[in-house]
Amino acid sequence: MIDVIIGKEGTQKFPINNPRVSRQHAKITVSDSGLWTLEDLNSTNGTYIIDDDDELVQIKKINITEFTRIVLADQTSMGFTFYAHHILEDDPLNYRTEFQHVLRIHDKAIKEKMELDAQKQKKNMMRFMPGIVSAVIGLVLTLFLPFNQKVYGLAVTAVFTAILQALINIYLSKDTKLKNFNAKYSNKLICPCCSKPLTEMEFKNQMCCKCQAHA
Numbered sequence: 210m211i212d213v214i215i216g217k218e219g220t221q222k223f224p225i226n227n228p229r230v231s232r233q234h235a236k237i238t239v240s241d242s243g244l245w246t247l248e249d250l251n252s253t254n255g256t257y258i259i260d261d262d263d264e265l266v267q268i269k270k271i272n273i274t275e276f277t278r279i280v281l282a283d284q285t286s287m288g289f290t291f292y293a294h295h296i297l298e299d300d301p302l303n304y305r306t307e308f309q310h311v312l313r314i315h316d317k318a319i320k321e322k323m324e325l326d327a328q329k330q331k332k333n334m335m336r337f338m339p340g341i342v343s344a345v346i347g348l349v350l351t352l353f354l355p356f357n358q359k360v361y362g363l364a365v366t367a368v369f370t371a372i373l374q375a376l377i378n379i380y381l382s383k384d385t386k387l388k389n390f391n392a393k394y395s396n397k398l399i400c401p402c403c404s405k406p407l408t409e410m411e412f413k414n415q416m417c418c419k420c421q422a423h424a
């Protein structure tokens with residue numbers, strides 16, 4: 210069993226100098242069966258986790274995972290943020306495991322993005338529809354309307370095409386899936402050490418260029 214007191218005077222191996230963090234702020238326990246627990250030790254500014262929806266949630270005592278992001282003190286960026294896993298590192302500067310975790314999220318995001326793009330490409334095929342439909346209607350009307358009414362056929366086709374075009378444009382402009390995608394990943398693809406959003410280049414190099422944390 211591992212039992213680590215987190216705080217300015219805690220037993221964790223990494224230093225915490227944040228003035229808003231209590232001396233003994235929270236406790237992380239890892240049971241022999243691998244169950245992780247986080248408990249607030251009546252800290253002055255509270256203990257929070259960032260949940261799957263990127264919401265900051267204040268906790269008293271809660272089961273967590275190795276890769277739960279913990280925020281000591283505060284709901285602002287003034288707090289001290291770290292992955293629970295970091296208590297296992299002997300070298301405080303080693304962010305390899307956490308970086309690999311972020312890389313896995315990144316790979317998942319890339320796959321989802323590719324699926325979204327494929328779906329979008331299919332949807333974009335609909336842009337051809339008004340043209341095709343109006344050609345068919347125009348042809349049918351021209352063939353079957355009596356000669357003196359063919360002009361109405363043209364008018365009907367034009368109006369119908371315009372309406373269809375407008376509806377399809379409205380449909381295609383509503384890209385909620387992309388919005389959801391961005392909301393889901395924007396706060397997760399960040400450096401596990403300094404919380405800087407990571408660029409594609411940094412993912413490719415598997416290293417944060419600001420703090421040098423790497424996989």
Ligand SMILES: [Zn+2]
Nearest residue numbers: 400403417420
């Ligand atoms: Zn960094």
